[in-house]
Amino acid sequence: MARPRSPLLSVDAIVTAALALVDETGDFSFPKVARRLGVSQSALYNHIDNREHIVELMRGRVFAAPAPVDLENSPWEDALRALVRAYRGCTVAHPRLVPLLITQTVQDLGVIGIYEDMAVVLERAGLGREAVVPAISTIDYLVLGSALDLTAPEVVWAPPEGQYPVLSRAIAGLGSVEERADAAFSFGLEVLVAGVRTQALHGIY
Protein backbone atom coordinates (compact mmCIF):
# COMPACT_ATOMS: atom_id res chain seq x y z
CA MET A 1 0.00 0.00 0.00
CA ALA A 2 2.68 2.50 1.06
CA ARG A 3 1.44 6.05 1.53
CA PRO A 4 -2.33 6.30 1.19
CA ARG A 5 -4.10 9.27 -0.49
CA SER A 6 -5.57 10.33 2.83
CA PRO A 7 -4.03 9.20 6.13
CA LEU A 8 -5.37 5.98 7.63
CA LEU A 9 -4.36 7.01 11.12
CA SER A 10 -4.59 9.98 13.44
CA VAL A 11 -3.47 10.74 16.96
CA ASP A 12 -7.11 10.76 18.01
CA ALA A 13 -7.84 7.36 16.55
CA ILE A 14 -4.77 5.88 18.24
CA VAL A 15 -5.74 7.31 21.62
CA THR A 16 -9.32 6.08 21.24
CA ALA A 17 -8.19 2.56 20.40
CA ALA A 18 -5.62 2.46 23.18
CA LEU A 19 -8.09 3.75 25.77
CA ALA A 20 -10.69 1.21 24.69
CA LEU A 21 -8.11 -1.55 25.16
CA VAL A 22 -7.19 -0.23 28.62
CA ASP A 23 -10.87 -0.09 29.61
CA GLU A 24 -11.45 -3.63 28.40
CA THR A 25 -8.26 -5.39 29.39
CA GLY A 26 -6.35 -3.10 31.75
CA ASP A 27 -3.48 -2.56 29.34
CA PHE A 28 -2.63 -1.79 25.73
CA SER A 29 0.14 -2.70 23.33
CA PHE A 30 1.31 -1.48 19.94
CA PRO A 31 0.40 -4.71 18.18
CA LYS A 32 -3.11 -4.64 19.62
CA VAL A 33 -3.74 -0.97 18.86
CA ALA A 34 -2.46 -1.49 15.31
CA ARG A 35 -4.65 -4.55 14.81
CA ARG A 36 -7.75 -2.61 15.96
CA LEU A 37 -7.00 0.13 13.48
CA GLY A 38 -6.11 -2.21 10.65
CA VAL A 39 -2.59 -0.92 10.17
CA SER A 40 0.86 -2.24 10.77
CA GLN A 41 2.50 -1.76 14.11
CA SER A 42 5.20 0.58 12.88
CA ALA A 43 2.69 2.93 11.29
CA LEU A 44 1.79 4.20 14.76
CA TYR A 45 5.18 5.85 15.00
CA ASN A 46 4.25 8.29 12.26
CA HIS A 47 1.81 9.90 14.71
CA ILE A 48 3.15 9.36 18.20
CA ASP A 49 6.61 9.28 19.75
CA ASN A 50 6.47 6.20 21.93
CA ARG A 51 4.43 4.36 24.52
CA GLU A 52 4.76 7.06 27.18
CA HIS A 53 3.43 9.58 24.72
CA ILE A 54 0.27 7.55 24.18
CA VAL A 55 -0.25 7.30 27.93
CA GLU A 56 0.11 11.06 28.30
CA LEU A 57 -2.39 11.59 25.47
CA MET A 58 -4.82 9.28 27.25
CA ARG A 59 -4.40 11.34 30.41
CA GLY A 60 -5.28 14.44 28.42
CA ARG A 61 -8.33 12.79 26.92
CA VAL A 62 -9.67 11.54 30.25
CA PHE A 63 -9.17 14.79 32.16
CA ALA A 64 -10.19 17.06 29.29
CA ALA A 65 -13.61 18.00 30.64
CA PRO A 66 -14.06 17.83 34.39
CA ALA A 67 -17.50 19.03 35.47
CA PRO A 68 -17.26 22.83 35.75
CA VAL A 69 -17.09 24.24 39.27
CA ASP A 70 -18.10 27.69 40.45
CA LEU A 71 -15.13 28.63 42.61
CA GLU A 72 -16.20 32.17 43.45
CA ASN A 73 -19.66 32.04 44.88
CA SER A 74 -19.47 29.34 47.47
CA PRO A 75 -17.57 28.78 50.72
CA TRP A 76 -14.14 27.26 50.16
CA GLU A 77 -15.27 23.99 51.68
CA ASP A 78 -17.98 23.49 49.10
CA ALA A 79 -15.71 24.66 46.28
CA LEU A 80 -13.00 22.21 47.35
CA ARG A 81 -15.47 19.35 47.60
CA ALA A 82 -16.88 20.11 44.16
CA LEU A 83 -13.42 20.44 42.63
CA VAL A 84 -12.12 17.18 44.04
CA ARG A 85 -15.34 15.38 43.08
CA ALA A 86 -15.10 16.72 39.54
CA TYR A 87 -11.49 15.55 39.37
CA ARG A 88 -12.46 12.14 40.63
CA GLY A 89 -15.38 12.02 38.22
CA CYS A 90 -12.94 11.95 35.31
CA THR A 91 -11.23 8.81 36.61
CA VAL A 92 -14.35 6.81 37.33
CA ALA A 93 -15.05 6.10 33.68
CA HIS A 94 -11.51 4.77 33.13
CA PRO A 95 -10.19 3.38 36.41
CA ARG A 96 -7.95 0.86 34.70
CA LEU A 97 -5.97 3.70 33.20
CA VAL A 98 -4.82 4.82 36.64
CA PRO A 99 -1.94 2.35 37.04
CA LEU A 100 -0.49 3.63 33.78
CA LEU A 101 -0.84 7.27 34.84
CA ILE A 102 0.64 6.85 38.26
CA THR A 103 4.21 6.10 37.24
CA GLN A 104 4.47 8.94 34.78
CA THR A 105 4.97 12.69 35.23
CA VAL A 106 1.97 14.91 34.52
CA GLN A 107 2.51 17.02 31.44
CA ASP A 108 -1.07 17.49 30.34
CA LEU A 109 -2.23 21.09 30.75
CA GLY A 110 -5.81 20.15 31.54
CA VAL A 111 -4.68 18.42 34.71
CA ILE A 112 -2.34 21.29 35.54
CA GLY A 113 -5.39 23.56 35.24
CA ILE A 114 -7.26 21.48 37.79
CA TYR A 115 -4.27 21.76 40.14
CA GLU A 116 -4.32 25.54 39.68
CA ASP A 117 -7.98 25.67 40.69
CA MET A 118 -7.22 23.59 43.76
CA ALA A 119 -4.34 25.90 44.67
CA VAL A 120 -6.67 28.89 44.46
CA VAL A 121 -9.25 27.31 46.73
CA LEU A 122 -6.67 26.04 49.20
CA GLU A 123 -5.13 29.51 49.56
CA ARG A 124 -8.59 30.91 50.05
CA ALA A 125 -9.12 28.36 52.78
CA GLY A 126 -6.24 29.98 54.59
CA LEU A 127 -3.61 27.33 54.01
CA GLY A 128 -0.01 28.52 54.22
CA ARG A 129 1.76 28.69 50.89
CA GLU A 130 4.17 25.91 51.82
CA ALA A 131 1.19 23.60 52.45
CA VAL A 132 -0.51 24.07 49.09
CA VAL A 133 1.51 21.55 47.11
CA PRO A 134 1.42 18.94 49.91
CA ALA A 135 -2.35 19.39 50.00
CA ILE A 136 -2.68 18.91 46.25
CA SER A 137 -0.46 15.84 46.48
CA THR A 138 -2.69 14.45 49.21
CA ILE A 139 -5.73 15.03 47.02
CA ASP A 140 -3.99 13.27 44.15
CA TYR A 141 -3.26 10.25 46.32
CA LEU A 142 -6.88 10.11 47.40
CA VAL A 143 -8.42 10.47 43.96
CA LEU A 144 -6.07 8.12 42.15
CA GLY A 145 -5.94 5.66 45.02
CA SER A 146 -9.69 5.34 45.29
CA ALA A 147 -9.91 5.02 41.50
CA LEU A 148 -7.40 2.19 41.73
CA ASP A 149 -9.66 0.49 44.25
CA LEU A 150 -12.39 0.42 41.61
CA THR A 151 -10.32 -2.10 39.69
CA ALA A 152 -9.68 -4.31 42.71
CA PRO A 153 -11.30 -7.73 43.06
CA GLU A 154 -14.35 -8.07 45.35
CA VAL A 155 -12.20 -9.46 48.13
CA VAL A 156 -9.31 -7.09 48.76
CA TRP A 157 -7.92 -8.27 52.04
CA ALA A 158 -8.74 -11.74 53.20
CA PRO A 159 -7.48 -12.02 56.79
CA PRO A 160 -7.44 -15.66 57.95
CA GLU A 161 -10.06 -16.71 60.49
CA GLY A 162 -9.52 -15.96 64.14
CA GLN A 163 -6.55 -13.62 64.07
CA TYR A 164 -7.18 -10.01 63.08
CA PRO A 165 -10.61 -9.83 64.78
CA VAL A 166 -11.05 -6.05 64.57
CA LEU A 167 -10.18 -5.93 60.90
CA SER A 168 -12.40 -8.92 60.16
CA ARG A 169 -15.34 -7.23 61.88
CA ALA A 170 -14.73 -4.04 59.94
CA ILE A 171 -14.59 -5.93 56.66
CA ALA A 172 -17.78 -7.87 57.30
CA GLY A 173 -20.74 -6.09 55.80
CA LEU A 174 -18.83 -4.06 53.27
CA GLY A 175 -20.62 -3.37 50.00
CA SER A 176 -19.61 -3.87 46.41
CA VAL A 177 -16.32 -2.68 44.97
CA GLU A 178 -17.93 0.56 43.82
CA GLU A 179 -19.51 1.18 47.21
CA ARG A 180 -16.23 0.54 48.98
CA ALA A 181 -14.24 2.77 46.67
CA ASP A 182 -16.86 5.50 46.99
CA ALA A 183 -16.92 5.18 50.77
CA ALA A 184 -13.14 5.45 50.97
CA PHE A 185 -13.15 8.45 48.66
CA SER A 186 -15.96 10.23 50.55
CA PHE A 187 -14.34 9.50 53.87
CA GLY A 188 -10.98 10.74 52.62
CA LEU A 189 -12.54 13.88 51.18
CA GLU A 190 -14.30 14.80 54.43
CA VAL A 191 -11.14 14.05 56.38
CA LEU A 192 -9.33 16.33 53.97
CA VAL A 193 -11.79 19.18 54.38
CA ALA A 194 -11.74 18.88 58.16
CA GLY A 195 -7.97 18.59 58.16
CA VAL A 196 -7.48 21.62 55.92
CA ARG A 197 -9.77 23.59 58.21
CA THR A 198 -7.66 22.85 61.27
CA GLN A 199 -4.40 23.29 59.33
CA ALA A 200 -5.57 26.70 58.18
CA LEU A 201 -6.34 27.62 61.77
CA HIS A 202 -3.26 26.25 63.52
CA GLY A 203 -0.71 26.06 60.71
CA ILE A 204 2.46 23.97 60.69
CA TYR A 205 1.98 20.24 60.39
Add this chain to the structure above:
Amino acid sequence: MARPRSPLLSVDAIVTAALALVDETGDFSFPKVARRLGVSQSALYNHIDNREHIVELMRGRVFAAPAPVDLENSPWEDALRALVRAYRGCTVAHPRLVPLLITQTVQDLGVIGIYEDMAVVLERAGLGREAVVPAISTIDYLVLGSALDLTAPEVVWAPPEGQYPVLSRAIAGLGSVEERADAAFSFGLEVLVAGVRTQALHGIY
Protein backbone atom coordinates in the same frame (compact mmCIF):
# COMPACT_ATOMS: atom_id res chain seq x y z
CA MET B 1 24.52 -29.75 34.95
CA ALA B 2 20.98 -30.94 35.59
CA ARG B 3 20.08 -31.39 39.25
CA PRO B 4 22.88 -30.18 41.53
CA ARG B 5 23.79 -31.93 44.79
CA SER B 6 22.58 -28.97 46.79
CA PRO B 7 20.10 -26.48 45.31
CA LEU B 8 21.56 -23.46 43.53
CA LEU B 9 18.45 -21.40 44.15
CA SER B 10 16.08 -20.52 46.96
CA VAL B 11 13.00 -18.38 47.29
CA ASP B 12 15.00 -16.00 49.44
CA ALA B 13 17.77 -15.60 46.89
CA ILE B 14 15.26 -14.94 44.13
CA VAL B 15 13.46 -12.29 46.17
CA THR B 16 16.74 -10.63 47.11
CA ALA B 17 17.89 -10.45 43.51
CA ALA B 18 14.53 -9.21 42.24
CA LEU B 19 14.31 -6.54 44.93
CA ALA B 20 17.84 -5.36 44.18
CA LEU B 21 16.89 -5.02 40.52
CA VAL B 22 13.76 -3.06 41.41
CA ASP B 23 15.75 -0.75 43.67
CA GLU B 24 18.35 -0.15 40.98
CA THR B 25 16.23 -0.01 37.84
CA GLY B 26 12.59 0.26 38.87
CA ASP B 27 11.68 -3.15 37.50
CA PHE B 28 12.76 -6.77 37.32
CA SER B 29 12.50 -9.58 34.81
CA PHE B 30 13.05 -13.30 34.83
CA PRO B 31 16.05 -13.15 32.51
CA LYS B 32 17.74 -10.53 34.67
CA VAL B 33 17.05 -12.29 37.96
CA ALA B 34 18.35 -15.53 36.49
CA ARG B 35 21.49 -13.87 35.15
CA ARG B 36 22.23 -12.36 38.59
CA LEU B 37 21.92 -15.75 40.19
CA GLY B 38 23.85 -17.57 37.49
CA VAL B 39 21.08 -19.94 36.56
CA SER B 40 18.83 -20.40 33.59
CA GLN B 41 15.58 -18.52 33.39
CA SER B 42 13.36 -21.55 33.68
CA ALA B 43 15.06 -22.69 36.87
CA LEU B 44 13.22 -19.94 38.75
CA TYR B 45 9.95 -21.78 38.24
CA ASN B 46 11.14 -24.58 40.51
CA HIS B 47 10.83 -22.15 43.43
CA ILE B 48 8.16 -19.63 42.56
CA ASP B 49 4.86 -19.79 40.72
CA ASN B 50 5.02 -16.76 38.46
CA ARG B 51 5.81 -13.07 38.32
CA GLU B 52 2.95 -12.04 40.63
CA HIS B 53 4.21 -14.47 43.21
CA ILE B 54 7.63 -12.80 43.25
CA VAL B 55 6.01 -9.40 43.69
CA GLU B 56 3.96 -10.68 46.62
CA LEU B 57 7.11 -12.16 48.18
CA MET B 58 8.83 -8.79 47.80
CA ARG B 59 5.89 -7.14 49.57
CA GLY B 60 6.33 -9.58 52.44
CA ARG B 61 10.04 -8.91 52.64
CA VAL B 62 9.66 -5.13 52.66
CA PHE B 63 6.86 -4.99 55.23
CA ALA B 64 8.24 -7.79 57.40
CA ALA B 65 9.53 -5.60 60.22
CA PRO B 66 7.83 -2.25 60.70
CA ALA B 67 9.17 -0.36 63.69
CA PRO B 68 7.26 -1.67 66.72
CA VAL B 69 4.58 0.63 68.11
CA ASP B 70 3.21 0.74 71.64
CA LEU B 71 -0.51 0.92 70.97
CA GLU B 72 -1.69 0.75 74.57
CA ASN B 73 0.04 3.44 76.54
CA SER B 74 -0.42 6.50 74.43
CA PRO B 75 -3.37 8.59 73.21
CA TRP B 76 -4.85 7.26 69.99
CA GLU B 77 -3.52 10.23 68.04
CA ASP B 78 0.08 9.41 68.91
CA ALA B 79 -0.47 5.70 68.35
CA LEU B 80 -1.98 6.37 64.92
CA ARG B 81 0.86 8.69 63.95
CA ALA B 82 3.46 6.15 65.05
CA LEU B 83 1.70 3.32 63.26
CA VAL B 84 1.35 5.16 59.97
CA ARG B 85 4.93 6.40 60.16
CA ALA B 86 6.18 2.87 60.82
CA TYR B 87 4.18 1.66 57.82
CA ARG B 88 5.60 4.38 55.65
CA GLY B 89 9.09 3.68 56.96
CA CYS B 90 8.98 0.28 55.29
CA THR B 91 8.37 1.80 51.88
CA VAL B 92 11.04 4.48 52.03
CA ALA B 93 13.88 2.03 51.49
CA HIS B 94 12.21 0.59 48.37
CA PRO B 95 10.02 3.27 46.78
CA ARG B 96 10.43 1.86 43.28
CA LEU B 97 8.65 -1.29 44.41
CA VAL B 98 5.44 0.63 45.02
CA PRO B 99 4.21 0.69 41.40
CA LEU B 100 4.44 -3.10 41.34
CA LEU B 101 2.58 -3.44 44.64
CA ILE B 102 -0.22 -1.10 43.80
CA THR B 103 -1.89 -3.16 41.09
CA GLN B 104 -1.89 -6.36 43.08
CA THR B 105 -4.08 -7.61 45.91
CA VAL B 106 -2.47 -7.77 49.35
CA GLN B 107 -2.03 -11.34 50.51
CA ASP B 108 0.94 -10.92 52.78
CA LEU B 109 0.03 -11.47 56.44
CA GLY B 110 2.54 -8.94 57.74
CA VAL B 111 0.70 -6.15 55.97
CA ILE B 112 -2.66 -7.52 57.12
CA GLY B 113 -1.26 -7.36 60.67
CA ILE B 114 -0.46 -3.66 60.22
CA TYR B 115 -4.03 -3.11 59.02
CA GLU B 116 -5.32 -4.88 62.12
CA ASP B 117 -3.32 -2.56 64.37
CA MET B 118 -4.69 0.44 62.50
CA ALA B 119 -8.24 -0.88 62.89
CA VAL B 120 -7.72 -1.21 66.65
CA VAL B 121 -6.47 2.35 66.99
CA LEU B 122 -9.16 3.79 64.73
CA GLU B 123 -11.90 2.13 66.77
CA ARG B 124 -10.30 3.46 69.91
CA ALA B 125 -10.37 6.90 68.34
CA GLY B 126 -14.13 6.55 68.23
CA LEU B 127 -14.58 5.97 64.53
CA GLY B 128 -17.77 4.18 63.53
CA ARG B 129 -17.26 0.63 62.36
CA GLU B 130 -18.33 1.47 58.82
CA ALA B 131 -15.58 4.09 58.63
CA VAL B 132 -12.69 1.84 59.67
CA VAL B 133 -11.97 0.31 56.28
CA PRO B 134 -12.36 3.63 54.43
CA ALA B 135 -9.91 5.13 56.91
CA ILE B 136 -7.38 2.35 56.35
CA SER B 137 -7.79 2.77 52.60
CA THR B 138 -7.14 6.49 52.94
CA ILE B 139 -3.99 5.74 54.92
CA ASP B 140 -2.89 3.30 52.22
CA TYR B 141 -3.36 5.93 49.53
CA LEU B 142 -1.30 8.39 51.53
CA VAL B 143 1.56 6.06 52.36
CA LEU B 144 1.88 4.46 48.96
CA GLY B 145 1.23 7.71 47.10
CA SER B 146 3.89 9.62 48.96
CA ALA B 147 6.29 6.73 48.47
CA LEU B 148 5.56 6.91 44.76
CA ASP B 149 6.49 10.59 44.85
CA LEU B 150 9.95 9.58 46.07
CA THR B 151 10.60 8.08 42.66
CA ALA B 152 9.37 11.13 40.76
CA PRO B 153 11.76 13.40 38.87
CA GLU B 154 12.84 16.69 40.49
CA VAL B 155 10.32 18.60 38.41
CA VAL B 156 6.91 17.02 38.84
CA TRP B 157 4.58 19.59 37.38
CA ALA B 158 5.96 22.22 35.07
CA PRO B 159 3.17 24.76 34.48
CA PRO B 160 4.03 27.05 31.56
CA GLU B 161 4.94 30.67 32.38
CA GLY B 162 2.17 33.16 33.02
CA GLN B 163 -0.87 30.96 33.32
CA TYR B 164 -1.39 29.05 36.56
CA PRO B 165 0.05 31.83 38.77
CA VAL B 166 -1.10 30.42 42.12
CA LEU B 167 0.27 26.98 41.39
CA SER B 168 3.54 28.44 40.10
CA ARG B 169 3.97 30.45 43.28
CA ALA B 170 3.26 27.38 45.39
CA ILE B 171 5.79 25.35 43.45
CA ALA B 172 8.53 27.96 43.69
CA GLY B 173 10.73 27.27 46.67
CA LEU B 174 9.94 23.60 47.04
CA GLY B 175 12.74 21.43 48.29
CA SER B 176 14.23 18.20 46.99
CA VAL B 177 12.18 15.19 46.00
CA GLU B 178 12.62 13.69 49.46
CA GLU B 179 11.60 16.91 51.17
CA ARG B 180 8.53 17.25 48.98
CA ALA B 181 7.46 13.65 49.50
CA ASP B 182 8.02 13.99 53.24
CA ALA B 183 6.08 17.26 53.38
CA ALA B 184 3.15 15.73 51.50
CA PHE B 185 3.18 12.71 53.77
CA SER B 186 3.41 14.77 56.98
CA PHE B 187 0.68 17.10 55.78
CA GLY B 188 -1.54 14.18 54.82
CA LEU B 189 -0.94 12.47 58.14
CA GLU B 190 -1.87 15.55 60.19
CA VAL B 191 -4.90 16.11 57.99
CA LEU B 192 -5.81 12.50 58.63
CA VAL B 193 -5.48 12.80 62.40
CA ALA B 194 -7.50 16.01 62.49
CA GLY B 195 -10.07 14.52 60.14
CA VAL B 196 -10.45 11.33 62.15
CA ARG B 197 -10.91 13.44 65.27
CA THR B 198 -13.83 15.36 63.79
CA GLN B 199 -15.26 12.23 62.14
CA ALA B 200 -15.21 10.49 65.50
CA LEU B 201 -17.07 13.44 67.04
CA HIS B 202 -19.65 14.08 64.35
CA GLY B 203 -19.83 10.74 62.53
CA ILE B 204 -21.21 10.17 59.04
CA TYR B 205 -19.13 11.55 56.21
Add this chain to the structure above:
DNA sequence: ACCTGAACACCGTTCAAGT
Protein backbone atom coordinates in the same frame (compact mmCIF):
# COMPACT_ATOMS: atom_id res chain seq x y z
C1' DA C 1 13.75 -32.52 43.30
C1' DC C 2 16.07 -29.24 40.60
C1' DC C 3 18.55 -27.84 36.79
C1' DT C 4 19.31 -26.76 31.27
C1' DG C 5 17.95 -25.49 26.71
C1' DA C 6 14.67 -25.01 23.23
C1' DA C 7 10.30 -23.39 22.08
C1' DC C 8 6.22 -20.28 21.94
C1' DA C 9 3.64 -16.24 21.92
C1' DC C 10 4.21 -12.03 23.21
C1' DC C 11 6.51 -6.97 23.78
C1' DG C 12 8.59 -1.71 22.00
C1' DT C 13 11.38 0.46 18.61
C1' DT C 14 14.09 1.17 14.32
C1' DC C 15 14.77 1.32 9.59
C1' DA C 16 14.93 0.47 4.60
C1' DA C 17 11.76 0.46 0.96
C1' DG C 18 7.70 2.04 -1.38
C1' DT C 19 4.43 5.91 -3.10
Add this chain to the structure above:
DNA sequence: ACCTGAACACCGTTCAAGT
Protein backbone atom coordinates in the same frame (compact mmCIF):
# COMPACT_ATOMS: atom_id res chain seq x y z
C1' DA D 1 4.18 12.53 4.52
C1' DC D 2 2.64 8.06 5.66
C1' DC D 3 2.40 3.33 5.08
C1' DT D 4 4.51 -1.94 5.03
C1' DG D 5 7.51 -5.61 6.37
C1' DA D 6 11.57 -7.27 8.31
C1' DA D 7 14.64 -6.99 11.98
C1' DC D 8 16.34 -6.59 16.81
C1' DA D 9 16.48 -7.00 21.58
C1' DC D 10 13.57 -7.81 24.84
C1' DC D 11 9.51 -10.22 27.76
C1' DG D 12 6.77 -14.59 30.76
C1' DT D 13 5.77 -19.37 30.68
C1' DT D 14 5.95 -24.31 29.34
C1' DC D 15 8.06 -28.56 28.62
C1' DA D 16 11.09 -32.40 27.38
C1' DA D 17 15.39 -34.07 28.81
C1' DG D 18 18.92 -34.92 32.17
C1' DT D 19 20.61 -36.40 36.97
